[in-house]
Structures are given as C-alpha cells and as structure tokens.
Amino acid sequence: MNTQVSERAGFRSGLIAFLNSSLVAAVLILLVIAFSLAAPAFMSTNNVQTLLASVAVIAVLSVGQTFVIITAGIDLSQGAVVGLTGVMGAGAMGLAPGSGGIVLGIVVALITGTAVGLLNGVLTAYTRVPAFIVTLGTLSIMGGAALLVTGGEPIYMLPAAVNSFGTNSVGVFPNIILVSIVLAVMGHVLLGRTRFGRSVYAIGSNPRAAALSGLPVRRNIVTVFTLSGFLSAVGGLLLTSYVNSALPTAGQNYELDSIAAVVIGGGSLFGGQGTVWSSMLGVLLIGVLNNGTDLVGVSSYSQTIILGCVVIGAVFVDSFRKRVAV
Amino acid sequence: MIGVRDLSVRFGPINALDSVGIDIRPGTIHALAGENGSGKSTLLKVLGGAQAPSAGTVVLDGQPVSFPDPARAAAAGVGLIFQELSLFPHLSGYSNIFIGHEPSRLGFLQFKQLNRQADKLVEEMGLPRPDLRLPVSELSVAEQQVVEILKCLCRQPKIILFDEPTASLTQREIKPVLSIMKRLRDQGYTVVFVSHYLEEVFEVADRITVLRDGKVTLDDDMAHIYREKILSAMLGRALDEFYPSRRAGPLAEPCLELENAHADGIEPLSLKVRKGEILGVAGAVGSGSRAFGEMLGGLRPMRGGAMRLEGRAAAFRNPARALQAGVAYVPEDRRVDALLLDLSIATNMSLPLVAAPKSRLVGAGGFLRLGQERMLVDEAVQHSNVKPSNPRLPARALSGGNQQKVVLGRWFLHDRPCLVLNNPTKGVDVGSKAEIYRQIADLADSGHTIILISNYNPELIGTADRIIAFREGRLVATFEKGEATEDALLATTMGGDGSASGAQEMP
Ligand SMILES: Nc1ncnc2c1ncn2[C@@H]1O[C@H](COP(=O)(O)OP(=O)(O)OP(=O)(O)O)[C@@H](O)[C@H]1O
Numbered sequence: 153m154n155t156q157v158s159e160r161a162g163f164r165s166g167l168i169a170f171l172n173s174s175l176v177a178a179v180l181i182l183l184v185i186a187f188s189l190a191a192p193a194f195m196s197t198n199n200v201q202t203l204l205a206s207v208a209v210i211a212v213l214s215v216g217q218t219f220v221i222i223t224a225g226i227d228l229s230q231g232a233v234v235g236l237t238g239v240m241g242a243g244a245m246g247l248a249p250g251s252g253g254i255v256l257g258i259v260v261a262l263i264t265g266t267a268v269g270l271l272n273g274v275l276t277a278y279t280r281v282p283a284f285i286v287t288l289g290t291l292s293i294m295g296g297a298a299l300l301v302t303g304g305e306p307i308y309m310l311p312a313a314v315n316s317f318g319t320n321s322v323g324v325f326p327n328i329i330l331v332s333i334v335l336a337v338m339g340h341v342l343l344g345r346t347r348f349g350r351s352v353y354a355i356g357s358n359p360r361a362a363a364l365s366g367l368p369v370r371r372n373i374v375t376v377f378t379l380s381g382f383l384s385a386v387g388g389l390l391l392t393s394y395v396n397s398a399l400p401t402a403g404q405n406y407e408l409d410s411i412a413a414v415v416i417g418g419g420s421l422f423g424g425q426g427t428v429w430s431s432m433l434g435v436l437l438i439g440v441l442n443n444g445t446d447l448v449g450v451s452s453y454s455q456t457i458i459l460g461c462v463v464i465g466a467v468f469v470d471s472f473r474k475r476v477a478v
Numbered sequence: 479m480i481g482v483r484d485l486s487v488r489f490g491p492i493n494a495l496d497s498v499g500i501d502i503r504p505g506t507i508h509a510l511a512g513e514n515g516s517g518k519s520t521l522l523k524v525l526g527g528a529q530a531p532s533a534g535t536v537v538l539d540g541q542p543v544s545f546p547d548p549a550r551a552a553a554a555g556v557g558l559i560f561q562e563l564s565l566f567p568h569l570s571g572y573s574n575i576f577i578g579h580e581p582s583r584l585g586f587l588q589f590k591q592l593n594r595q596a597d598k599l600v601e602e603m604g605l606p607r608p609d610l611r612l613p614v615s616e617l618s619v620a621e622q623q624v625v626e627i628l629k630c631l632c633r634q635p636k637i638i639l640f641d642e643p644t645a646s647l648t649q650r651e652i653k654p655v656l657s658i659m660k661r662l663r664d665q666g667y668t669v670v671f672v673s674h675y676l677e678e679v680f681e682v683a684d685r686i687t688v689l690r691d692g693k694v695t696l697d698d699d700m701a702h703i704y705r706e707k708i709l710s711a712m713l714g715r716a717l718d719e720f721y722p723s724r725r726a727g728p729l730a731e732p733c734l735e736l737e738n739a740h741a742d743g744i745e746p747l748s749l750k751v752r753k754g755e756i757l758g759v760a761g762a763v764g765s766g767s768r769a770f771g772e773m774l775g776g777l778r779p780m781r782g783g784a785m786r787l788e789g790r791a792a793a794f795r796n797p798a799r800a801l802q803a804g805v806a807y808v809p810e811d812r813r814v815d816a817l818l819l820d821l822s823i824a825t826n827m828s829l830p831l832v833a834a835p836k837s838r839l840v841g842a843g844g845f846l847r848l849g850q851e852r853m854l855v856d857e858a859v860q861h862s863n864v865k866p867s868n869p870r871l872p873a874r875a876l877s878g879g880n881q882q883k884v885v886l887g888r889w890f891l892h893d894r895p896c897l898v899l900n901n902p903t904k905g906v907d908v909g910s911k912a913e914i915y916r917q918i919a920d921l922a923d924s925g926h927t928i929i930l931i932s933n934y935n936p937e938l939i940g941t942a943d944r945i946i947a948f949r950e951g952r953l954v955a956t957f958e959k960g961e962a963t964e965d966a967l968l969a970t971t972m973g974g975d976g977s978a979s980g981a982q983e984m985p
C-alpha cells in the first residue's frame with residue numbers, strides 16, 4: 153500500500169463523510185423548495201416560527217436519544233417523562249407565588265426527569281434486563297404516575313411569565329427552539345470532543361473492548377440514560393410553556409419521533425453510529441414533512457404513513473452508504 | 479477442477495486481488511499462503527460465492543461459472559468454511575449443521591433423521607466426537623471447528639475451502655484437523671486451505687500458491703518447494719531474523735510477585751517476574767494458562783493469596799484497576815474482545831490512552847486534544863506498520879493481522895510496565911509475526927515485563943526468557959532460557975505421554 157493510495161482513501165472518506173450527512177440535508181432542502189412552491193405560505197415568518205416551535209421538544213429529546221442509541225440502548229420512556237415532568241413542574245409552580253414558584257417548578261421537573269433517567273440507567277447497566285424492557289416499563293410507570301398525580305386533569309393555572317416565554321420569539325426563532333439549539337450544540341460538542349463522548353461510541357461499538365481499555369462501562373451507561381431523562385424534563389418544561397398548560401398525556405409517543413429522528417440521521421440501533429448534528433437534520437426533516445404536508449392539505453392520517461415510509465427508506469438507503477468511522 | 483482466470487477484486491482504492499489465475503487440481507490439498515491482507519480470504523470467498531469479483535471468472539470443470547451467493551456455490555459442490563467461525567452460539571451442534579437445508583416432511587423437521595445423518599458423517603470421517611446436542615457456545619473452539627466441518631460436509635461438496643482452520647487451535651488440536659484434511663483428500667475431495675504456519679503446509683499440502691498484494695508470486699508443487707522460497711515469495715525479500723535477539727536481559731528488580739495467588743481455574747501459585755523479562759506461558763485450552771492471564775489483567779478475581787506490582791500490593795477488581803496499576807491485558811479474540819470494528823483505526827488505537835485517568839489526550843473539562851491525538855496515532859500507525867495506513871478507515875476494513883497490529887499499537891501509545899499478551903500472533907502472517915516479536919523484545923529491552931501466553935510452543939521457545947507450563951489449573955513446570963524443547967513442552971502440557979489424554983482436560 154503506497155502513500156498515494158492511502159491519501160486518496162483519505163480524500164474519498166472525506167467525500168463520503170460529506171455526502172453522508174448531506175444526503176439528509178439534500179432531501180431536506182428539496183422538500184423545503186417543493187413545499188414553498190406548492191404552498192407559498194410555507195416560507196412565511198409565521199409558518200417558519202410555527203414549524204420551529206413544533207420541533208423544539210423533539211429536538212431536545214433527540215439529543216438525549218442520540219446518546220442512548222449510540223451506546224446501543226434505547227429510551228422509550230422519554231414521552232412519559234415529558235408528561236410527568238410537565239405536570240410536576242406546573243403543579244410545583246402553583247405552590248409559591250411569582251418567580252419563586254417558577255424556579256421551584258423548574259427544579260422539581262428537572263429533578264424528576266433526572267431521577268427517572270438515573271433509574272433507567274441503573275437498571276440497564278446493573279441488571280440483565282435490556283434497555284428496551286426497562287424503559288418500556290418506566291414508560292408505563294411514569295405515564296401512570298402522571299395520571300395519578302393529576303387525577304387525569306390538565307393543569308391550567310400557570311404563571312403568566314411561563315407562557316410569554318413559551319410563545320415569544322427572537323426574530324423567526326421562537327424562544328423554545330433557541331433553548332433546543334443551545335442544548336444541541338452542547339450535546340454535539342460533548343459527543344464529538346470529550347472523553348465522555350468517545351466512551352459513548354466505544355461502549356456502543358464493543359462494550360467488552362471498552363472495558364478492557366479501562367472505561368467504566370456501567371457508569372457511562374448510567375450517565376447516558378440520566379442525561380436523556382434530564383433532557384426529557386427540559387422537553388416537558390418547554391412543552392408546558394408552549395401550550396400554557398400541562399397535560400399528563402402531553403408527551404405521548406414523543407419517543408417514537410425522537411427515535412425516528414436519530415435513525416433518519418444515520419444513528420444505528422446496534423450502537424456506535426450517529427451524531428447529534430445528523431439527528432437534528434432528522435428532526436427538521438420530520439418537522440418539515442409534517443408542516444408542509446399540512447399546508448398542502450394532506451390529512452394527518454396520511455402524515456404518519458409518510459413518516460413511517462421515510463424512516464424505513466432512510467435506513468434502507470443508509471445500508472448502501474459507506475460509513476465513515478469516528 | 480476449479481480455478482480462477484484474471485480475477486480481480488477491488489475494495490475502493492484497494493486491490494485485494496489483481497488478475498489472479500489459479501488452477502486447483504481435483505483430489506489434492508492446495509495451500510494458500512501470503513501476508514496479512516494479501517487477498518487469501520478474498521480469493522476463497524470468491525470461490526465460495528461469498529464475494530463478487532470486480533473482474534474475471536471462476537472456472538469449474540472447464541466451464542465459467544458465477545456464484546451469486548454461498549448457497550449457489552454449495553449447490554455446485556463448493557463448500558467454504560470462513561476464517562471467523564460463523565455458528566449460531568445458542569443452537570445445538572445438530573441444528574447448526576443442518577441450518578438452512580433441513581430435510582423436512584410436510585414442513586416438519588425430521589430431527590431423528592437429521593441427527594442420524596450427522597452421526598453417520600462423524601463415523602465415516604473418523605472425526606473427533608463433540609457432543610452435538612449441546613449449544614455450540616458450550617463447545618471448545620476445536621469442537622466448534624468440527625461442527626463447522628460437518629456443516630460443510632453434509633452439503634455434500636466436492637471441493638472444500640478452509641480459511642485458517644488451525645489459527646485458533648492449540649498444537650494438540652491441530653493434528654486431528656490436519657488428518658481430517660488428508661482423509662478428505664484420500665476420499666477424493668479437493669481441499670484448499672489457508673495457513674500462516676509453514677509446518678502445516680509442508681505436512682499436508684500437495685501444491686502451494688503464494689499471494690502478495692493480491693498477485694500470485696509462487697504457484698508450484700510442494701516437491702519443488704523449500705521454506706525460504708515460500709518466505710521470499712510472501713515477503714518479497716528474505717526474512718533475516720525471525721525470533722529477535724535481545725539487546726538486554728531481564729533486570730534484577732521484580733515487577734510482579736505472586737504468593738499463593740489463586741482464582742477460579744488456577745491452584746495457588748507463587749512466582750516472581752522481573753522487569754525486562756519475557757515470561758512465556760504454555761498450556762492447552764482449559765489448562766489455566768489463560769485464566770492466569772485473566773487473573774493478572776483483572777478479568778478474573780483473585781480468590782486468595784497476594785499479588786504485588788512493583789512492590790505495591792495489588793488485587794484488581796476489574797481491568798480498569800489493573801490498567802491504572804500498570805497491567806494491560808491483550809485478549810486473544812481481537813474481534814470479539816478488543817476491537818471497535820465500525821470505528822476508525824485512530825479511535826481504536828487511542829482508546830486506552832483516552833480512557834486513562836490524567837491522560838495526556840484529555841484536557842480540562844474532559845475535552846479531547848484532537849490535534850495531539852491525530853499526531854500520536856499517526857506515529858503509532860507508522861511504528862506498528864499497519865497497512866493500509868490511513869487512520870480514518872474503520873477497523874473492519876483491515877485484514878486479521880493488521881487488526882492485531884492495531885490492538886498491540888494501543889500499548890505503544892499508552893505505555894504500561896506490564897503487558898499480558900494472550901496469543902498475540904494468532905492469525906498473523908510470518909513477516910508481521912517477526913515484527914511483533916521484535917516489538918515484544920524491544921518492550922522487554924526497555925524494561926517492560928511481558929507475560930506471553932501462547933498455544934504455539936515454538937514462539938515461546940524463540941522469544942521467552944523463561945517458560946512456565948500449566949496443566950489442569952496447576953503450574954507444573956518452569957523452564958529457564960535454553961532448557962525448553964518442543965518435545966518437553968508438549969509432554970508437560972499434555973500430561974506425560976503426550977498422546978491423547980485430551981478431552982477430559984477441557985472445561
Ligand atoms: N469488506 C472490505 N472492505 C474493504 N477492504 C477490504 C474488505 N475485505 C478485505 N479488504 C481488504 O482487502 C485486502 C485483502 O484482504 P483479505 O481478507 O483477503 O486478506 P487475507 O490474505 O485473508 O489476510 P489475513 O491473513 O489477515 O486473513 C486487505 O487489504 C483488506 O484490507
């Protein structure tokens with residue numbers, strides 16, 4: 153093997169890397185162009201704001217889901233945690249007046265979500281129960297808990313500041329998507345540039361090799377699930393502030409969208425593959441599809457069919473692409 | 479007769495095979511040799527329908543044929559046994575043998591008939607008898623190999639392709655496999671096999687083809703062949719030094735001291751290993767040689783006794799602790815235990831260093847020093863002579879021997895005073911073996927302690943300063959430098975007479 157060949161291989165893998173993330177990006181751009189032609193309202197400030205606000209929660213969840221899926225795990229409890237932390241936070245906000253109540257609500261929600269994530273992580277890492285089952289269980293448990301706490305009733309009486317945060321924008325960017333963007337950038341850096349991020353890839357790729365290289369495998373798995381729980385709580389708070397109420401079932405099926413986003417972006421359920429950036433492209437793709445098909449008058453029933461086809465299609469196309477290794 | 483004409487296989491920029499033409503005569507044993515990555519497995523895969531050629535044809539009995547998948551090749555009488563065992567660990571031996579082509583009546587499997595058929599094959603071939611009712615994960619590697627052979631045979635092939643059938647076997651287990659190959663030939667089968675051990679080639683082959691960089695560099699009857707001829711065809715140069723000479727001997731200070739240390743599978747033993755010493759560890763599968771290594775590496779908890787590393791008391795709860803204290807364990811099965819197959823060579827090589835506390839690759843806040851990592855990895859790839867040398871390629875794209883160089887290169891980056899190497903040259907070609915021995919000797923010369931566990935006694939004799947031998951969990955003999963001979967080692971590890979005391983010893 154002479155150096156010329158390996159340089160060419162380097163160039164090629166660079167090219168492949170570019171195509172890899174930009175294939176989803178290219179589809180995204182095509183969709184945006186198609187929808188703006190089909191429905192002029194698509195590019196209006198108003199609609200862009202709506203679109204961005206509608207993906208803010210999924211975006212935050214997908215950051216956590218990306219970490220979990222790269223370790224070859226899965227977090228099915230995210231939607232239930234969104235519902236539970238939403239009602240816990242909203243309930244706690246009513247306990248004290250003014251900004252004190254808001255802070256209390258945020259803290260309660262974040263602690264609740266983090267605790268559920270910790271539970272998921274500990275069960276997955278230290279028992280032989282697989283993540284799918286553990287989080288399927290906590291999905292059910294936390295969904296039930298949210299209904300129990302509220303008696304099944306929505307919570308409406310929220311401090312005014314909460315809703316004004318949730319509905320205001322900076323330019324075309326709603327406040328809540330700004331939170332998602334900040335968290336996604338932090339997640340991307342954490343995954344790509346830190347020892348913890350590297351450990352996540354190594355553990356997902358081969359946990360035995362990771363352990364023999366001196367990585368604390370179990371501790372990292374716990375951290376990853378805890379992170380996902382924490383981010384789900386952030387998602388719960390964002391959703392609450394956006395809709396100005398907390399419904400125990402508000403987050404139902406959100407985990408399916410976050411998993412779909414990660415997978416569309418190229419994450420592998422077998423672990424070791426994916427980036428936060430490409431998951432965010434997946435989130436946008438889902439958002440644009442839903443919003444655009446809405447505008448051109450496709451029924452919401454058909455929308456879920458389209459999304460299903462996109463997920464399967466994305467993984468199918470992906471299986472033909474050469475991957476570039478981390 | 480099977481053969482290939484002008485066969486080329488390209489993987490991106492890599493020419494795995496480059497206009498190869500070979501004829502394999504019926505009823506012979508044909509050996510394939512060559513360095514790691516020279517294209518041996520690729521050639522077998524093309525013959526067996528597991529890899530499509532980029533150009534050229536496969537010729538069977540004078541007719542050009544193409545096998546789009548292994549099933550089609552099997553139907554034409556070509557059976558391929560892969561380099562990596564490809565059994566289903568949870569299924570029984572019987573189920574594995576018949577998987578995919580179970581004889582059935584009205585869709586119901588005919589279990590009795592199946593099992594009789596397999597038993598008949600075992601008898602006819604005079605194969606050693608593994609318990610085919612057990613899940614294959616409970617069989618030893620050698621027994622799994624027999625299951626693979628049965629699986630291939632019951633598809634009634636005329637031509638059998640073996641990719642490194644002996645690579646993971648101990649010397650005692652190799653003999654039966656070689657005699658199976660001879661018996662197959664004598665019954666009229668055509669056998670093609672890949673091996674990195676020239677002794678085996680000389681023992682059984684009728685003809686040999688040597689590949690280098692995807693081209694045929696030697697193709698001749700064994701009658702005209704001698705060792706140096708094969709080596710120079712493989713390497714493109716003469717091999718001046720196989721086992722390295724040492725620049726320094728072991729130092730006086732001890733690195734590792736054991737006192738009545740024991741663990742599951744090893745009886746209490748006391749031992750001192752000095753700095754700069756290469757300690758060879760011999761023993762059959764299940765003899766305790768591997769368990770000994772795992773105990774040192776923190777994979778197998780010590781049940782009693784004391785261990786000291788560089789004078790400090792040590793008892794490792796897990797590999798991370800062992801690494802911190804200074805012992806690195808390099809496992810035998812690189813694909814299962816050591817490599818991150820889908821991640822890059824760079825990530826693979828730097829992993830232990832990245833994982834280490836106070837690592838020089840990790841800055842404040844856990845941030846990686848990516849520039850420095852790139853520099854160090856480039857250096858390590860050069861030093862370990864990994865080919866292809868592009869550190870961004872996934873480890874999966876490397877040939878077996880080069881994967882092993884990546885695994886060993888880790889400990890060039892993350893320097894640990896004591897290395898436990900479990901069969902580090904398994905599946906590695908002659909030239910790379912020499913390189914690995916050189917690296918081991920250099921490490922020892924610079925004061926490292928090396929525990930070299932090996933199934934291959936000649937390499938222990940060639941490289942170790944001292945050899946200990948295990949049998950049935952006990953340390954049964956110690957040979958100082960120059961004392962050990964192959965016969966003595968074989969006799970000690972097998973229990974006296976060196977014959978078939980076999981099967982009971984396995985766990
Ligand atoms: N799936 C693949 N993708 C990319 N490159 C590959 C792939 N499989 C093999 N190669 C490359 O093709 C070349 C030949 O590989 P092959 O596995 O045939 O070597 P080999 O002679 O069997 O080596 P070894 O002795 O290590 O088993 C190597 O350079 C290898 O890196």
Ligand SMILES: [Mg+2]
Pocket residue numbers: 518519520561641877878
């Ligand atoms: Mg091979």
